Amino acid sequence: AMYKHNCLEEEGIFRLAGEEKINNQIKAELNNKSFETSDDVHAVATILKRWFGELPKRLFSPISPDWFYQASQEELLAQELESKLPEKDRGLFLWLVDILLDVAININKTKMGPSNLAIVVGPVLSDFFPSDPMNSLTLTGKVVAVLQSFLEHKLLKRKEIAQNQIENELSSS
Numbered sequence: 770a771m772y773k774h775n776c777l778e779e780e781g782i783f784r785l786a787g788e789e790k791i792n793n794q795i796k797a798e799l800n801n802k803s804f805e806t807s808d809d810v811h812a813v814a815t816i817l818k819r820w821f822g823e824l825p826k827r828l829f830s831p832i833s834p835d836w837f838y839q840a841s842q843e844e845l846l847a848q849e850l851e852s853k854l855p856e857k858d859r860g861l862f863l864w865l866v867d868i869l870l871d872v873a874i875n876i877n878k879t880k881m882g883p884s885n886l887a888i889v890v891g892p893v894l895s896d897f898f899p900s901d902p903m904n905s906l907t908l909t910g911k912v913v914a915v916l917q918s919f920l921e922h923k924l925l926k927r928k929e930i931a932q933n934q935i936e937n938e939l940s941s942s
Contacts, residue, residue: 777871787812822893829895841911847918883920
């Protein structure tokens with residue numbers, strides 16, 4: 770539904786929430802395996818974000834909080850984020866990253882670059898220190914910083930690959 774309705778070009782995608790009634794309808798359809806599509810792209814993005822937030826074990830749970838503190842200060846370390854995840858979580862994370870990069874590449878339309886996407890998606894990927902709100906908030910900021918750096922690096926790589934492909938096509942014609 771996200772690609773079918775060009776929601777990756779929708780302003781505020783992942784930032785603006787879908788209508789709660791529609792969110793609940795889509796969730797029920799997904800649970801009943803009857804979901805086909807929705808015209809409310811914000812609802813679809815909201816459900817995707819919520820799904821990650823409702824996982825029994827959040828995606829970044831296997832990564833040490835100390836690593837996030839260190840990686841938030843070292844850009845090169847932040848680029849290793851995917852390698853810190855167990856293999857079973859890595860594929861799911863990279864699938865999400867591909868969607869986020871498709872949104873970020875359209876920043877002129879979506880107004881959602883790596884920074885904004887990390888701010889709205891990062892918190893649902895971790896749940897460190899749930900009984901200590903201050904530590905949790907501080908660490909969430911580090912998670913957001915690492916995710917932003919990771920997305921910026923991946924976006925740059927994606928643009929470089931696209932540029933190389935264009936140059937190769939031009940030189941072969």
